[in-house]
Amino acid sequence: MTTEVVKEVHLRDSSLPDNELHAVLARTWATPRGLIGWLSVVDHKVVGIRYFITAMVFLAAAGLLAVAMRLQLARPENGVLGPDLYDQVFTMHGTTMMFLFGVPVMEAFMVYLVPLMVGTRNIAFPRLNSFSYYMYLVGGVMLWIAFAFNTGADAGWFSYVPLAGPEYAPGKRVDFWAQMVTFTEIAALSVAIEIIATIFKQRAPGMRLDRIPLFVWAALVTSFVIVFGMPSVMVSSTMLILDRLVSTQFFNPAEGGDALLWQHLFWFFGHPEVYIIFLPATGFISAIIPTFARRPMFGYLPLVLALIATGFLSFGLWVHHMFAAGIPALGSSFFTASSMMIAIPTGVQIFCWIATLWLGRPVFATPLLFTIAFIVTFVIGGLTGVMVASVPIDLQVHDTYFVVAHFHYVLVGGAVFPLIAAIYYWFPKATGRMMSERLGRWNFWLAFIGFNAAFFPMHILGLNGMPRRIYTYPLESGWGSMNFFVSASAVVLAASFVILAWNIIYSIRKGEPAGPNPWNAGTLEWTTTSPPQDYNFARIPVVGASDPLWTAGGLAEAHGLKVESRELVVTTTAEAQPDLRESSPVPSIWPFLAAVTASATLIGSIFTPWAVVWGAVPVGVTLIGWFWPKSVPEDEE
Amino acid sequence: MRIKLLAVGFLALATAGCERLPKSLDSAGRGAEMIADLFWFFTAVSAIIWIGVVAALIAALFRRRDRTSERNAEETDRAAHDRAARVVVTAVGATVVTLLALTAASYFTDRGLVNLTGDNALTIDVSARQWWWAAEYASSDPSQRVTTANELHIPVGTPVNLKLSSADVIHSFWVPELTGKQDLVPGRQNVLRLIATRPGVYRGQCAEFCGLQHAHMAIIVVAEAPKDFEAWRQRQLAPAVEPATDEARRGREVFLQKPCVMCHKISGTPAGSRAGPDLTHVASRRGLAANTLPFTRGSLAAWIADPQSVKPGSKMPLTQLTADELNAVVAYLEGLQ
Numbered sequence: 006m007t008t009e010v011v012k013e014v015h016l017r018d019s020s021l022p023d024n025e026l027h028a029v030l031a032r033t034w035a036t037p038r039g040l041i042g043w044l045s046v047v048d049h050k051v052v053g054i055r056y057f058i059t060a061m062v063f064l065a066a067a068g069l070l071a072v073a074m075r076l077q078l079a080r081p082e083n084g085v086l087g088p089d090l091y092d093q094v095f096t097m098h099g100t101t102m103m104f105l106f107g108v109p110v111m112e113a114f115m116v117y118l119v120p121l122m123v124g125t126r127n128i129a130f131p132r133l134n135s136f137s138y139y140m141y142l143v144g145g146v147m148l149w150i151a152f153a154f155n156t157g158a159d160a161g162w163f164s165y166v167p168l169a170g171p172e173y174a175p176g177k178r179v180d181f182w183a184q185m186v187t188f189t190e191i192a193a194l195s196v197a198i199e200i201i202a203t204i205f206k207q208r209a210p211g212m213r214l215d216r217i218p219l220f221v222w223a224a225l226v227t228s229f230v231i232v233f234g235m236p237s238v239m240v241s242s243t244m245l246i247l248d249r250l251v252s253t254q255f256f257n258p259a260e261g262g263d264a265l266l267w268q269h270l271f272w273f274f275g276h277p278e279v280y281i282i283f284l285p286a287t288g289f290i291s292a293i294i295p296t297f298a299r300r301p302m303f304g305y306l307p308l309v310l311a312l313i314a315t316g317f318l319s320f321g322l323w324v325h326h327m328f329a330a331g332i333p334a335l336g337s338s339f340f341t342a343s344s345m346m347i348a349i350p351t352g353v354q355i356f357c358w359i360a361t362l363w364l365g366r367p368v369f370a371t372p373l374l375f376t377i378a379f380i381v382t383f384v385i386g387g388l389t390g391v392m393v394a395s396v397p398i399d400l401q402v403h404d405t406y407f408v409v410a411h412f413h414y415v416l417v418g419g420a421v422f423p424l425i426a427a428i429y430y431w432f433p434k435a436t437g438r439m440m441s442e443r444l445g446r447w448n449f450w451l452a453f454i455g456f457n458a459a460f461f462p463m464h465i466l467g468l469n470g471m472p473r474r475i476y477t478y479p480l481e482s483g484w485g486s487m488n489f490f491v492s493a494s495a496v497v498l499a500a501s502f503v504i505l506a507w508n509i510i511y512s513i514r515k516g517e518p519a520g521p522n523p524w525n526a527g528t529l530e531w532t533t534t535s536p537p538q539d540y541n542f543a544r545i546p547v548v549g550a551s552d553p554l555w556t557a558g559g560l561a562e563a564h565g566l567k568v569e570s571r572e573l574v575v576t577t578t579a580e581a582q583p584d585l586r587e588s589s590p591v592p593s594i595w596p597f598l599a600a601v602t603a604s605a606t607l608i609g610s611i612f613t614p615w616a617v618v619w620g621a622v623p624v625g626v627t628l629i630g631w632f633w634p635k636s637v638p639e640d641e642e
Numbered sequence: 643m644r645i646k647l648l649a650v651g652f653l654a655l656a657t658a659g660c661e662r663l664p665k666s667l668d669s670a671g672r673g674a675e676m677i678a679d680l681f682w683f684f685t686a687v688s689a690i691i692w693i694g695v696v697a698a699l700i701a702a703l704f705r706r707r708d709r710t711s712e713r714n715a716e717e718t719d720r721a722a723h724d725r726a727a728r729v730v731v732t733a734v735g736a737t738v739v740t741l742l743a744l745t746a747a748s749y750f751t752d753r754g755l756v757n758l759t760g761d762n763a764l765t766i767d768v769s770a771r772q773w774w775w776a777a778e779y780a781s782s783d784p785s786q787r788v789t790t791a792n793e794l795h796i797p798v799g800t801p802v803n804l805k806l807s808s809a810d811v812i813h814s815f816w817v818p819e820l821t822g823k824q825d826l827v828p829g830r831q832n833v834l835r836l837i838a839t840r841p842g843v844y845r846g847q848c849a850e851f852c853g854l855q856h857a858h859m860a861i862i863v864v865a866e867a868p869k870d871f872e873a874w875r876q877r878q879l880a881p882a883v884e885p886a887t888d889e890a891r892r893g894r895e896v897f898l899q900k901p902c903v904m905c906h907k908i909s910g911t912p913a914g915s916r917a918g919p920d921l922t923h924v925a926s927r928r929g930l931a932a933n934t935l936p937f938t939r940g941s942l943a944a945w946i947a948d949p950q951s952v953k954p955g956s957k958m959p960l961t962q963l964t965a966d967e968l969n970a971v972v973a974y975l976e977g978l979q
Contacts, residue, residue: 088854088954161851167828168811168853173772258829264812265827303726329814329849330825331832334756338749345741352737353730355695360726363702364719377699384695388688391741395748397677397755398684400822401666404814404849468664470818472849475857 018544019564026543029568034126034539037592045592047131048539052138053117054435059142060110065506066149067101070094072499079492081480091476092159093178097152099162100182103278104189105145107420111285112196114427115224117435119200121530121537122218124209124546126573127589129202130195132596132631137195139600144188147608151181158182161474163275164245166256166267171249180249180611186242187607190235193281197228197235204228205578209529210563211548212581218528218551219302222309223288226316227281233320234277241270251614265330272323280319282416284312286423287354290376293423293430294358296526297373298365301552304357311350311357318347328399337396344394351387355380370524371445375426378453379418386414389464404474407467413460425452425505432509433523437535438516444508448501455497462487527552532560545574548581595631602627666818670844670865672837673755673821680751687740755821759801759835766794767805770813770826770848772957773855774919774932779875780805788878789907791919793862793927797871798841804834811853817846817863825850838865845933854955860933874926881910882922882978893974896967901959908978918958925978931956943972 018026036046046052073094077086086094120128128134151157158178160169169179204225208217217225245267247253254260256267295302302308324332324340332340358380367373389411393399402408425448432440471484478484522531531554533542546553547561554560566572566586575585606620667682669675708718765780779788796802806815808826815834816823819842824834848859866874885891897903898912905918913921928937931953935941947968949958963971 088857092854165812165851168851173811173853264829303723304730307730329823330812331827331830334752338752341748341752342745345745348741349734349737353734356730356733359695359698359702360730362699363705364722364726366707367703377703380699381696384692388692391688391744392681392684395680395684395744395751397748397751397822398681400755400824401674401677401681401818403823404816404851465664468666468818470665470816470846472816472847472856474851475847477857 015567016569017564018566018568021568023543026568027538030540030543031538033569033571036539041594042592044597045135045594047127047135047590047592047596049116049120049128049131049134050435050537050539050541052131052134053113055138056109056113056116056141059138059145060106060113061506063101063105063145064110065502067098067106068499068502070098070101072495074098075492075495077476078478078488080489081478081482081485083477086476088476089159092474093152093155093157095474096158096161096182097148100148100158100185101145102416103162103282104185105141105148107282107416108189108193108278109141110424111227111282111420112193114285114289114431115200115227116196118431118530119203119221119224120207121434121533121541122221122528123204123207123212124529124542124548125203125207126541126545126571128199129207130199130590132590132593133195134199136596136600137192137199139597140188140195140603141192143600143604143608144185144192147188147604148181148185151178156181158185163271164242164267166245166248166264167258169245170256171252172257174249177611180246183242183246183249184607184611186238188604190239191603193231194235197231200224200228201232206575207573208576208581209546209548210574210576210581210583211561212576214579214581215305216548216551216553216581219291219305219308219312220285220288220528222312223284223291226312227284227288230277230281230284230316230319234274234281236274237270238274238278241267241274244270246610250610265327268327268330269323272326273320275326276323277319279412279415280315282420284315286379286420287312289423289427289430290358290379291354292526292528293372293376293426294361295365295552296430296524297368297370297376298361299368299525300361300365301527301555302357303361303364304353305551307353308357311353314350315347318343318350322347322394325394325399328396329403334396341394341396345391348387348391355384370429371440371442371449372426372430372524374446374449375422375429375452378449379422379426382414382418382422382453382456385461386411386416386418390415402467404472405467406463406471406473409473410460410463410467413456413463417456417460422452428505428509430524431530432512433516433519434530434535434537436513436516437519438512439519439523440508440512440516444504444511448504448508451497451501451504455494455499455501458494459491459498462491466491522554527555529553593631595627599624599627599631664818669819670838670840670842671817671820672839673758673835674819675839676751676754677822680747683747684744687744691740755835758821758837759803761803763801763803763835764796765803765805766796767807768794768815768826770806770808770810770815770852770859772810772853773848773859773953775815775859775861776809776916776919786879788875789920790878790923790927792860792929792932793864795864795866795871795874796836796838797868798838798865800837800868802836802838804836806832806834812850813848813852813859814850815846815861816849817844817861819844820846820863820865823849838863841865841867843928847933855932855953858932858934858953860929862928862933877926877979878923882908885974885977887973887977889970889973890977891974893970893972896963896971897974900963900967900971901961902971905958921975921978923978925976931958939972939976942975943968946971946975 036042036048077083077091156178160174160179164182167173204221244255248255254262256262256264258264321343325344328337393411429440429445466484466487519535521535529546544562547563550556571589573587573589574583575587576582577584602623606616606624609616609620667678669678767778767780769776775792777790777794781787806824806826808828813826814823821836824832842865844863846861848856885894903913905915907914907916907920909922930937930941930945934953935945945952949956950960
């Protein structure tokens with residue numbers, strides 16, 4: 006058996022003209038039809054869009070809860086929501102925004118964009134990707150079904166013990182919360198692994214480390230933060246379930262447990278969590294600014310180093326959520342210093358973005374408008390972040406509306422505005438149509454004004470003594486008029502999201518056709534069709550610069566991949582030299598079945614520990630089915 | 643001082659419409675004063691940074707762009723690039739220096755707060771429950787220990803140490819005018835140090851989410867002249883006053899026969915439980931139900947008649963009383979000065 010013989014057997018892209026190549030690749034990479042095919046999908050673009058739509062539905066749901074809270078707080082002694090329902094509503098709002106919207110929507114963009122930006126045909130471990138989506142979906146839907154049956158979590162998105170423990174939170178409300186954490190963390194860890202492997206091993210030939218698009222760098226750092234941060238919350242939520250289900254006493258001081266242990270474990274995840282949401286957002290900004298400043302990014306290397314530094318530092322800040330809990334003073338001061346330090350890489354990023362705009366010739370399209378809104382509002386959130394990093398100031402403002410204002414400036418200003426910018430920016434790539442610029446401008450002004458009007462006064466309410474998580478407040482507090490103003494402004498902010506939703510729905514059908522590169526951007530995803538074909542790229546591009554589409558002479562192409570089976574180029578980690586051809590998994594129903602059995606096991610274990618024992622059997626069966634060795638001939642080279 | 647003026651101006655713009663400073667900046671305690679000074683410093687620095695960043699952003703977006711020199715485009719671009727690099731490096735350097743200054747200021751204020759009081763300060767044991775505050779003034783002589791609830795009195799100018807503990811979940815003691823907050827964590831004891839500088843009645847409330855009635859867990863701290871404090875202390879040490887009227891005497895009978903006695907203490911009577919607030923001098927206090935209601939005859943009657951509609955979820959159960967019994971109990975409690 007010689008290699009020549011084998012080569013004659015397999016059809017390769019180098020031996021086909023363009024039109025035939027498209028036809029063969031489309032057949033090879035097609036997703037099967039029918040319900041089974043729909044559930045078996047492994048295309049990263051399809052999974053990414055499912056992640057996106059699901060996350061946006063959760064955003065809408067949690068946004069409605071925010072409106073309900075603002076109705077209740079609009080007047081003193083209001084009776085719209087009673088204490089029990091209010092506690093469920095604010096817990097569901099925070100939990101949904103953080104676990105079911107914030108992280109998953111960033112995963113959606115990473116799953117959709119990273120393979121396109123690095124020039125490969127599918128994400129690494131695409132079946133795991135499919136599995137992760139189903140786990141996320143079931144976890145989120147389970148939490149909301151429980152809420153619909155008045156079993157919504159009510160101990161806050163942070164579920165502090167002992168309030169969330171068996172003694173003070175009887176019933177199953179907190180158990181659903183804790184198990185939802187398990188679901189979403191399984192999903193997030195899976196995606197993180199896929200993204201890391203994709204970025205390290207599947208970059209287009211020639212995409213050396215110093216040519217990786219900044220969004221991809223952000224996705225890489227985010228994925229590492231997920232890998233190191235998420236296990237902490239899975240461990241703590243599992244300990245909480247064990248305390249509640251089988252009376253372990255991890256968090257019960259009366260039995261030798263410790264109430265603060267929960268806080269350490271939770272915030273060791275909880276603070277990096279903010280950066281898991283924020284770092285991809287900075288990646289959006291770093292992708293959008295060069296395109297609309299019409300020049301390459303100023304300070305590529307400092308920006309990459311800033312991303313990595315932020316990822317590391319994010320693990321040294323968790324105690325600043327606990328300054329009032331009775332931490333020794335010297336320890337607190339250390340965490341003040343480390344919290345302040347994270348402002349340095351953030352500052353580097355902001356200065357480089359402004360320098361790029363300065364050096365370029367800005368085009369004021371909607372993505373750039375939201376980028377401007379991001380810088381203006383996020384800097385406020387960053388600066389109040391420096392304030393709460395100071396122990397004495399934090400002791401006054403901690404757990405007040407000042408902090409509510411602070412983190413909404415960070416998460417809405419710092420992540421949702423970039424997200425909206427990213428939606429306007431990549432919508433043409435994903436759908437082939439442009440979004441309406443006219444609606445985009447309305448969206449921008451309503452969001453910018455509504456957001457600031459709704460959240461800035463909260464700083465003052467907090468300084469004025471209004472604590473968080475209160476379902477009502479007395480007339481004599483004097484907080485009424487400002488709360489009314491906040492509630493009215495929240496309506497304006499909500500309206501901006503209605504316009505965004507309308508713009509998306511309208512533009513999918515009626516938007517102007519976009520073409521492959523409507524913004525004249527420089528990164529690889531803009532070289533393929535909009536929307537991309539199932540196989541992403543007919544011929545694998547070879548990259549010679551960090552903005553390959555902006556270099557004169559066009560892209561070179563790699564040749565030699567088989568076209569009648571799913572094949573990818575695997576490249577070396579640092580230099581992206583072509584290394585191997587690797588086959589990419591074909592669609593399979595097993596990840597879906599594994600998600601069904603794993604979900605049944607996890608949900609069952611809310612009610613009885615025996616679910617773990619009996620559930621292990623079907624989970625094992627589906628995993629064996631998933632990983633059953635196929636008699637596929639090995640790649641011959 | 644100039645910094646403070648600037649910061650006041652900035653915040654005044656933001657607070658236009660409020661007639662006075664926010665509570666936590668309108669200090670009546672040594673700790674709150676120190677924190678307010680630090681807060682103004684941080685706010686002023688932050689305001690300057692924000693204005694600088696936004697100004698740079700606006701300039702970057704709208705600066706006049708030279709469209710003529712196409713010939714030397716590359717050289718101009720390189721020169722502009724180098725200039726931008728110098729500005730960015732300077733800005734990063736300034737960020738580092740500023741953060742060091744802020745960290746140092748924060749550290750010294752923190753030392754000040756930690757060393758605010760010594761160990762021989764007036765010590766009050768404060769224990770939080772869902773959803774009220776129990777307090778006992780420490781003394782080596784058990785007969786000198788004042789026990790009260792939901793309202794503390796402290797002498798102005800005297801160092802006070804609050805020893806904080808919790809009997810159930812985590813709570814947080816926070817009276818913004820006096821100083822920052824401190825959590826009450828089951829299984830631990832935290833100390834909050836404070837010195838009141840201005841007499842007055844200061845309202846605070848639990849700042850850590852603690853369940854259904856987190857919103858109605860307020861505490862009042864009365865800072866008064868030392869001699870007024872001493873007079874208050876002596877009154878609180880006395881046993882409950884004897885009821886003066888027939889109705890009040892009947893009220894005491896009802897109180898002692900009904901489940902009230904299972905939870906509340908009234909010294910000088912057989913009622914001795916500490917599960918609920920000590921009522922020995924309940925009528926001397928300004929509020930009811932952890933300051934959910936002002937202490938009036940009407941609100942007292944409403945609270946006893948139906949605690950669950952005043953404060954849903956409260957641990958005080960509904961006690962079946964006839965109208966006469968209710969009036970009698972109210973008359974009795976009203977007399978407990």
